[in-house]
Amino acid sequence: MPGHHRAKTLGFDDDEVYGDDEEYDEEGEEGGNGMTEEDREQLRVGTIKVKEALDSSVNVSDAQIQEALWHYYYDIGKSVTYLKNKHAPQPKAPAPPKQKAVSRFDQAASAAKTQPKTTPGHKPKAEQKIPRDRLAESVEKVKIEEVPKVRSKNLNVVEEFRKSGMKRMANFVVIGHVDHGKSTLMGRLLYDLKVIDQRSVDKLRREAQNIGKSSFALAWVMDETSEERNRGVTIDIATNFFETEKTRFTILDAPGHRDFIPNMIAGASQADFAILVIDASTNSFESGLKGQTKEHALLVRSMGVLRLVIAINKMDTVSWSQTRFNEISNLMMAFLTAANFLKKNLTFIPCAGLTGENVTRKVEDPRASWYTGGTLIEAGEALKDSIDSVEPKERSLEKPLRMTVDNVFRGGVTNPTSISGRIDAGTLQVGDTILAMPANETAVVKAIEVADEPVDWAVAGQITTLHLTDVDPVHLRLGDVVCDPNTPVKLTKRFKCKILAFEHVFPMSVDVFRGRLQTEGKVRDLKALLNKNTGAVTKRNPRIVKPGEVARVVVLLERELPLEVGTRIVLREGGNTIAAGMLEE
Amino acid sequence: MRLLKSQIDQKHGSGFATLLPEEPEDMWHAYNIIQPSDRLRARAIRRVTKTSDSGSVASTRITMDLTISVISTDFDIGSGQLHVAGKVASENEHVKLGSHHTLDLELQRKFTLEKGNGWDSVALGLLREACDSEKRAELWAVVMGEGIANICVITEHQTILRQRIEVPVPRKRKGVIDGHNKAMDKFFSTTLSTLLRHLDLANSSPQTDKTVPLLLASPGFLAQTFLSYLKGEAIRTTNKPLLAIIPSIMVAHSSSPHVHSLSEVLASPAIRSTLSDTKYARETALMDRFHSLLRQDDGRAWYGPKEVEQAVEKGAVGRGGGVLLISNALFRAQNVAERKRWVGLVDRVREVEGGEVRVLSSLHESGKRLEGLGNIAAILTFPLEDLDEEEEGIGGGQDDDADMVI
Ligand SMILES: Nc1nc2c(ncn2[C@@H]2O[C@H](COP(=O)(O)OP(=O)(O)OP(=O)(O)O)[C@@H](O)[C@H]2O)c(=O)[nH]1
Numbered sequence: 001m002p003g004h005h006r007a008k009t010l011g012f013d014d015d016e017v018y019g020d021d022e023e024y025d026e027e028g029e030e031g032g033n034g035m036t037e038e039d040r041e042q043l044r045v046g047t048i049k050v051k052e053a054l055d056s057s058v059n060v061s062d063a064q065i066q067e068a069l070w071h072y073y074y075d076i077g078k079s080v081t082y083l084k085n086k087h088a089p090q091p092k093a094p095a096p097p098k099q100k101a102v103s104r105f106d107q108a109a110s111a112a113k114t115q116p117k118t119t120p121g122h123k124p125k126a127e128q129k130i131p132r133d134r135l136a137e138s139v140e141k142v143k144i145e146e147v148p149k150v151r152s153k154n155l156n157v158v159e160e161f162r163k164s165g166m167k168r169m170a171n172f173v174v175i176g177h178v179d180h181g182k183s184t185l186m187g188r189l190l191y192d193l194k195v196i197d198q199r200s201v202d203k204l205r206r207e208a209q210n211i212g213k214s215s216f217a218l219a220w221v222m223d224e225t226s227e228e229r230n231r232g233v234t235i236d237i238a239t240n241f242f243e244t245e246k247t248r249f250t251i252l253d254a255p256g257h258r259d260f261i262p263n264m265i266a267g268a269s270q271a272d273f274a275i276l277v278i279d280a281s282t283n284s285f286e287s288g289l290k291g292q293t294k295e296h297a298l299l300v301r302s303m304g305v306l307r308l309v310i311a312i313n314k315m316d317t318v319s320w321s322q323t324r325f326n327e328i329s330n331l332m333m334a335f336l337t338a339a340n341f342l343k344k345n346l347t348f349i350p351c352a353g354l355t356g357e358n359v360t361r362k363v364e365d366p367r368a369s370w371y372t373g374g375t376l377i378e379a380g381e382a383l384k385d386s387i388d389s390v391e392p393k394e395r396s397l398e399k400p401l402r403m404t405v406d407n408v409f410r411g412g413v414t415n416p417t418s419i420s421g422r423i424d425a426g427t428l429q430v431g432d433t434i435l436a437m438p439a440n441e442t443a444v445v446k447a448i449e450v451a452d453e454p455v456d457w458a459v460a461g462q463i464t465t466l467h468l469t470d471v472d473p474v475h476l477r478l479g480d481v482v483c484d485p486n487t488p489v490k491l492t493k494r495f496k497c498k499i500l501a502f503e504h505v506f507p508m509s510v511d512v513f514r515g516r517l518q519t520e521g522k523v524r525d526l527k528a529l530l531n532k533n534t535g536a537v538t539k540r541n542p543r544i545v546k547p548g549e550v551a552r553v554v555v556l557l558e559r560e561l562p563l564e565v566g567t568r569i570v571l572r573e574g575g576n577t578i579a580a581g582m583l584e585e
Numbered sequence: 586m587r588l589l590k591s592q593i594d595q596k597h598g599s600g601f602a603t604l605l606p607e608e609p610e611d612m613w614h615a616y617n618i619i620q621p622s623d624r625l626r627a628r629a630i631r632r633v634t635k636t637s638d639s640g641s642v643a644s645t646r647i648t649m650d651l652t653i654s655v656i657s658t659d660f661d662i663g664s665g666q667l668h669v670a671g672k673v674a675s676e677n678e679h680v681k682l683g684s685h686h687t688l689d690l691e692l693q694r695k696f697t698l699e700k701g702n703g704w705d706s707v708a709l710g711l712l713r714e715a716c717d718s719e720k721r722a723e724l725w726a727v728v729m730g731e732g733i734a735n736i737c738v739i740t741e742h743q744t745i746l747r748q749r750i751e752v753p754v755p756r757k758r759k760g761v762i763d764g765h766n767k768a769m770d771k772f773f774s775t776t777l778s779t780l781l782r783h784l785d786l787a788n789s790s791p792q793t794d795k796t797v798p799l800l801l802a803s804p805g806f807l808a809q810t811f812l813s814y815l816k817g818e819a820i821r822t823t824n825k826p827l828l829a830i831i832p833s834i835m836v837a838h839s840s841s842p843h844v845h846s847l848s849e850v851l852a853s854p855a856i857r858s859t860l861s862d863t864k865y866a867r868e869t870a871l872m873d874r875f876h877s878l879l880r881q882d883d884g885r886a887w888y889g890p891k892e893v894e895q896a897v898e899k900g901a902v903g904r905g906g907g908v909l910l911i912s913n914a915l916f917r918a919q920n921v922a923e924r925k926r927w928v929g930l931v932d933r934v935r936e937v938e939g940g941e942v943r944v945l946s947s948l949h950e951s952g953k954r955l956e957g958l959g960n961i962a963a964i965l966t967f968p969l970e971d972l973d974e975e976e977e978g979i980g981g982g983q984d985d986d987a988d989m990v991i
């Protein structure tokens with residue numbers, strides 16, 4: 001395509017967005033020695049704790065303790081282990097860290113560690129922050145011992161997971177037509193569960209009122225950007241957490257507006273089940289049917305979500321009418337089963353997010369006395385039960401690591417490079433070296449967070465934040481796949497895939513979606529029409545694929561991307577979803 | 586392009602044309618007209634070495650007119666340069682007959698072309714089009730999404746991606762929107778400064794009062810927000826030329842930040858009514874019509890070389906609404922027989938069948954859409970079935986209980 005030859009990429013060689021170097025330096029400088037007030041406090045408390053933990057036979061100075069704390073980012077446990085090994089009274093050489101067979105990549109990674117990059121903006125943090133008076137000493141120590149900045153505990157993560165007895169986790173995406181009340185419903189849920197306190201909600205109420213949008217106060221719990229608040233529309237996925245007795249849930253609140261379906265897809269790709277929100281009020285349900293109610297449902301189904309809670313919302317506007325509830329339920333049941341959802345995987349719940357009825361507590365309105373079923377939250381819990389009853393939990397843990405990058409950001413002063421996303425397969429622990437594709441660059445995992453809590457390891461199914469070192473953020477992009485360097489994901493530019501057509505498909509330009517990844521591509525050849533159930537060829541080289549038909553087509557991408565056999569993709573064109581597909585080869 | 590001189594026998598196609606390219610778009614025309622086996626005469630610079638009587642070697646650069654027999658052409662759309670490689674075809678005191686030379690065609694420098702296989706109807710049509718001196722519409726467009734902007738210029742015959750801007754923008758996170766906002770500011774400022782560099786407002790002379798329209802398109806509200814930003818910056822920096830173009834900026838909706846969304850933007854009624862009747866708008870509308878006929882699936886829209894040839898053969902692309910859509914890429918075929926095949930088809934539809942022929946530019950989105958369909962398609966006057974002759978129902982048998990394969 002000659003039209004694109006001269007095009008150049010801008011902005012990437014320019015790390016201001018991530019760098020914010022001036023700001024960083026300022027913070028680093030305040031209080032001299034490159035330490036912040038917070039750092040010093042953490043050091044002080046940490047020193048005391050380490051001292052307590054070390055038995056008196058170990059003879060170390062405060063300076064040495066603090067040195068260790070610096071290296072391990074104030075992790076008391078790791079500092080103690082390190083100091084014990086190093087300063088234990090018996091004249092035994094410090095045990096070398098247990099290691100799996102050192103791979104080529106690990107070697108490369110440790111080589112990278114010993115030769116810090118000289119790019120000024122990207123000095124490894126630990127070094128930069130060592131107080132000056134102790135710098136010489138520490139350099140010497142590094143020479144003698146090569147203390148890795150991030151030491152792996154070399155855990156058997158699958159084993160850890162098994163014995164952790166950890167509360168089960170579930171991620172769900174909230175979908176549905178624009179303005180049907182998704183964000184309000186989730187804001188309500190968090191408020192009623194006291195994840196959001198009264199004061200914050202009062203504040204949101206005041207602020208929303210000030211710009212004449214008081215009905216959106218609860219939605220603002222999810223809609224945080226000024227663009228979203230001013231327009232009264234969710235634009236991007238909002239993530240939040242809550243816990244029940246049995247389960248730790250992650251909410252992925254999707255935008256309903258059709259223009260933001262790419263973001264909705266990114267959210268849905270991380271979900272175990274979905275809550276489909278439907279506005280029951282007159283005409284709203286009907287316009288949603290023509291709009292994103294159906295499209296979203298079809299999309300999540302084709303992305304592998306098999307279970308839905310259908311929240312028939314704003315029941316207050318129809319006086320909790322049983323007739324209306326039944327009308328909508330029946331219509332939706334027919335549509336969804338036709339779209340290949342199984343009846344037993346669908347739960348219909350009448351509710352009102354604005355008032356909170358039937359969200360976390362049962363509806364008390366006398367007009368709703370006909371309803372005897374459970375609340376929204378109970379329905380979610382029940383779906384999770386049914387997922388657990390059929391899906392072996394640990395199967396995907398043994399596979400090589402795959403994680404789709406949903407966000408790349410600056411996680412704070414000490415974490416200049418962070419990524420987040422759902423682990424699709426495998427496990428991760430602090431100290432692991434990961435490989436980011438398509439850049440083919442390694443990074444070291446410095447710290448892991450799940451649901452805002454620091455953890456030592458994470459497993460498939462969890463939405464995880466990784467704080468990284470030894471990598472330049474220019475190599476990380478939304479939609480990248482992070483994988484195990486020993487079993488890297490393959491890059492492809494041209495692939496065959498099986499598609500289910502939503503609209504007519506013929507050779508055409510399309511946008512190809514996978515998680516947060518969005519790229520230009522083309523449907524090249526229509527190879528064959530297939531029988532929906534058997535996959536057998538019914539017609540070779542068709543001229544067109546009609547809505548509802550299953551076909552095998554060849555897709556050509558603008559650039560090479562990490563896609564593997566079995567990966568699910570979505571094809572869109574002109575703002576419409578035209579097909580969902582699965583890679584064959 | 587100015588036609589300085591021509592002597593063409595319309596009937597037999599023999600003869601030559603002397604042309605003067607005057608603007609960058611003319612290079613694109615020249616690229617479409619010049620074919621392998623043509624004879625091209627233009628100015629050339631060669632290094633010539635002479636051995637003097639005393640035995641010393643002197644090397645000089647000599648400017649001369651050189652005629653080559655064309656072997657291949659190479660067009661760089663970004664810079665608008667056209668390189669034509671071939672073998673020297675006329676005797677010259679400095680250069681041996683048959684030696685290789687590449688002529689670099691330049692603006693404001695004439696060249697003379699003689700067709701190796703004669704001037705056929707398509708070549709004559711291209712020549713006419715190239716020399717049409719009517720002022721051409723031009724449009725700048727920025728198609729954008731969060732963190733991505735494609736700056737394009739759309740001329741009568743090409744859509745040129747001038748620059749793609751990518752600024753990493755972190756998504757919003759719970760309780761943290763700072764990174765997102767900062768990155769968006771940076772994205773907007775990068776996009777604006779790059780756009781201004783390309784528009785080169787300061788240097789476009791105000792006398793010509795030719796304000797090139799600027800189109801901003803995006804999904805959601807981004808283009809609108811960017812326009813507000815642009816206005817704010819124009820006022821803040823009292824950038825007069827920028828303030829002057831603000832009234833001619835249009836905002837439109839596109840479903841994606843990619844260049845191919847332009848086709849849908851240009852087809853929207855609002856934009857079409859604002860822009861005069863341009864070739865790309867007509868082509869886009871035509872492709873849209875073809876696509877919707879294809880979706881109706883009633884046998885009146887066919888694509889692909891074999892299918893279209895058959896449809897023409899059966900007389901379905903003729904008087905009363907038959908349209909042949911063909912990309913100019915097919916006429917650039919290096920293979921003479923291949924080109925003859927397409928010229929023959931065009932002539933037949935036009936002259937024998939009485940249908941309409943539309944040659945689409947491969948450098949517009951409409952041409953790219955056609956490319957996907959094999960560079961050729963037709964709208965038929967009556968439905969035809971089974972031009973793709975394939976037996977139906979190999980697998981067959983619906984089994985409703987089974988899970989879907991996908
Ligand atoms: N009466 C009534 N109004 C509701 C209810 N739930 C939400 N709303 C109103 O519906 C409007 C839209 O609510 P949102 O929560 O922003 O809707 P949304 O589905 O998140 O919208 P997008 O994210 O933009 O697709 C707001 O004005 C809410 O106050 C409800 O249960 N009853």
Ligand SMILES: [Mg+2]
Pocket residue numbers: 182183184219223233234253254255256
């Ligand atoms: Mg919302």
